[in-house]
Amino acid sequence: MHSGGIWGFILRRTLLGLLVLAIVSILVFAATQALPGDPARAILGRSATPQSLAALRAKLNLGQPVLQQYWNWVTGLLHGDLGNSLANQEPVSTYLRPLLINSAFLVFLSGIISIPLAIAIGVWGAVRRDKAFDVGSSLITMLLAAVPEFVVGIILVVLFATVVVQWLPAVTQVPPGGRPWDDMTGMVLPTATLVIAVTPYVARIMRASMIEVLESDYVEMARLKGLQENTVILRHALPNALGPTFQVIALNLAYLAGGVIIVEYVFNYPGIGGALVGGVTNRDLPVVQALAMLVAAFYVALNLMADIATILVTPRMRTTL
Amino acid sequence: MSVVSDVAITPEPESVRSTRRSGSVLRDALSLWRTRIGLVLMIALVLVASFGPFFAPYSPADFAGPPFTAPNSAAHLGTDYLGQDVLSRFLWGGREILVMAALATAFGLVFGTIIGMLAAYSRNWLDEVLMRAMDVILAFPQIMLALVAIATVGPKAWLIVLAVGLTTLPRVARVTRGAAQPIVERDFVAAAEALGVPRIRILGRELLPNIMSPLMVEMSLRLTYSIGLIAGLAFLGFATSSNGANWGTMINQNRIAVQAQPWGVIMPVLAIALLTVGTGLVGDGISRAAAGIDRGRSTG
């Protein structure tokens, strides 16, 4: 772990990430193969007759040996071919693409609101340490972080959509042929739920990091030089405090990918969360596998970026590479 | 329910190097108002969950009227989607979640700590292998892994506990490793090695006591998430029984009529919220106490 400097580090981390993905792919494939029952029966359900079952099984190539199926799948993945959905025989990529876009938009919207918000809260809390804002915001962020997101979501629904007032829809409405964001009132509550889920952690890390920087020699020097406090904060302290936050930001973005599953269910949002639940219920193996790999790849990539960002930004860690 | 513990740093970056015994940290934590409030909340809800059934006017599957009726003399909080008594089901509904969350957290804590310490101590290929294995589990959101597992075998209690425990494990391992690494390099550890003390003893006697503070914080953090995850799985429909009294299940079953009969949703929501807030406050208190000690001051 001591050769090659930064580039060597990046290369090693990337290779490790790929190794992890490879192992994950084996496990994902194995797990979905272990699902009990027969996919053809699950799809046809009540209308299954012996002939239609045999016909569907042949169509879906379910009879091949397991290793062969795995190999086909992996090579397909690498070519961007995610296979065909067992349920409707359409390419998984076609089926998932609009849902992925919807989920990505929700994640993006939540991220773009939560991260600046969190940074602002964290910085302000650090600067006005132990004063009213800091104490209050620390407490509130901690409390919000503890409560599970579906509970947050339901509380928002109770407050704003059903019991207390009915200003917002309790579910996202998708106009015909349109996108969830065509009707932004439906986006408010799911986005708010995710923002509440993510902001606390980034805010806390930001605050802690900022406090440490504000007490550092470097900032002490800047103050002694007689610089205005605002300048000290914004131009000297803040950039140095952002370092560790990159890691947490990346990780929280990754976490949003998991959070969307349950939040989409609460609000009936048409995204990959619903696709995952439906895929697991239908034993639609290609869909489940594709989503598992996509999410895993997303996670691994973000972890990687987080690690790299941290190393790049923290000078003393570079020297131990 | 966040990923912050995936980070190699703990919530308060300074708390890692505590060498004080855990007892004093706990004492200091308890002197903080937030820890006390958190503890009160936790105890209150654990009491409700554990002893609630003895006070329930009905058994959870008994009928107290037509579905979704408003509170009345027969059912003080009204009825739920099937006409069962909301109050009784609320009193019965915490046990399953608590027991499973406690077991899952314990599982993750025990094995995560062992793996984390081993990895930190080995500092060689074993460290690498263990951490890569952790990475594999961490390549997924906790809920996704649990969902796939459940769909494979069904919503059995042991599987849910195992799935949640398994996804808790690597997060604990990472934190443990991060906390243990600086300790491992200390002189007293090297001295013990030189004396030929067996590895297990070093881990148990030298290492473990010195990482108790971050571990205690981690424990409450993980407990908070486990409760949230298991209640969330129940909400999605994955509890051990489709009509069992379970706070998570209740929320989903009754939210369709929340406008007309909100209690079937509000009670379990409040319970889960307050419980997780309680465990969160306790964890926060411990964390602050540890940090306060390190920094030579106590903060509220």
Added chain:
Amino acid sequence: MVDTPRELPENLDSFSLSRRELLMGAGAVVLGGSLAACGSSSSSSSSTGASGTPKKGGNFRLAVTGGGAKDIMDGQTIITKPDQARLMTAFETLVVYDTNYVLHPHLAEEVTQNKPDQWTIVLKNGIEFSNGKTLTADDVVYSLNRIINSKNGLFGAAGFASLKPSGIKKLNATTVQLNLTYADAGIGQQLGQYYNGIVPEGYEAFPKPQHGTGGYILKSFTPGQQSVHTRNPNYWQSGKPYFDQVTITDFADATAQVNALQAGQADAMTDLPFGEVNVIKGHPGLAVLVSKTGGWLPLCMAIDMPPFTDNRVREAFRLMVDRQQMVEQVLSGYGTVANDLYSPFDPSYDHSLPQRQQDIEKAKSLLKQAGQEGMTVDLHTTNGAAGMVDSANVFATQAKAAGVTVNVHNDPNYYGDQYLKLAFSVDFWGTRNYLPQVANGSIPTAPYNETHWPPKSGPGSNFLSLYSQALQQLEVSKQTPIIHEMQSLEYNYGGYIIPFFNDLVDAYSTKVQGFEPSKGTLNLTYFGNGYTTIWFA
């Protein structure tokens, strides 16, 4: 309106009017022209009133629960409710049921049973598919062949067991003759089942082009999400349909549907949860449609699997149920108590069989005699239709009084894995008359025989021969005694626990007119009779 029979080809017998009337009850003959032209139904009191001049225009948005990536569009089969909703936009049958569950001619001018084993179909003139092609006998031949071809695995195949491809004969451009392999009085009813639509020659399911005789043409369809259907300008009933467009959206659960309706994002929804009825009724601009149908949610005991091989156990289970409580707790009162028998609207239904009541003491003693005191049993169910899971849970609670422990399993893979192989399970059925229902569920060759009825020996083993005899009868008066005997066997020895007939409860915006309560199988008045008898006010 007077019956005016058409000219029939000469090789058919002629009938007296009285015989025709008798046959009407057995569903065996549907007379030409007259009755359906007056439009459906004599049932009353819809919440908005079905009168008023229909106005043209608008996009009708329907919210349906269920569906998913598995969605299909096929004029001749369905799996889920959204599939039903979509089928009805474009495909029609030769004969249709009205809101009183009486058959009327639709695409056919006449459907007649000339002989016990021969039927004749005469088409109306001038009906076109949405692609402009005229409906002819060739299309009917193709349609029937497609249904009975077992390789296609279509829903309606079992009901046409007496029809083979060689028996389907085109007589002329508008006439098709069906020569059956055995006497079958049920063919007329089968032709009226909504899933036996008439499709053009060469037709295949989505994603191939969807051209039917119905009111709308498929414009776009994303399975699991939404489909859009535009008015068919060629529709054969002039002046109809009224909407410019129909949009059907899948919803994962009822909460989302209700919210869509309340927010004005949908105009109608299927299967309003029974507990929500008061919420909707209290909402201005929304109304509830309650249809007292013959739909049923049976608990099915497989008579050849332990512990239900002993009829005393079956009888005990049937006595454990508190049927009125089931109606109150599962359906919030939206249903009627049933007597373990199906097809309540069949003219031959035996109303004289005594209504079973809950009798816990007798149940316990029967179980004791059978050596099954304090038994435990697994009950499997799923979310296939409103009330299926709730029935199971309520039954489990009721069974405790008799010392029986019921473990309810809600299986998402229910229809995939163990369906039809379970000892004890819940299922769902819509309105259907007796003989067609027997074909679908109570004989060895039935596609969905959950109870594995009839038994191979002992009482009830003659059920199949009784069925064949019943099919041979051309007159209701001759069929009735046979059906009574069959029902008596099922009542005493069968495997179904049928606690109630559930209402179909739907909700809609008061902007939509034309909905009426219906006894039939489908929601929302057969989806507004294919979205052709509903309009925006």
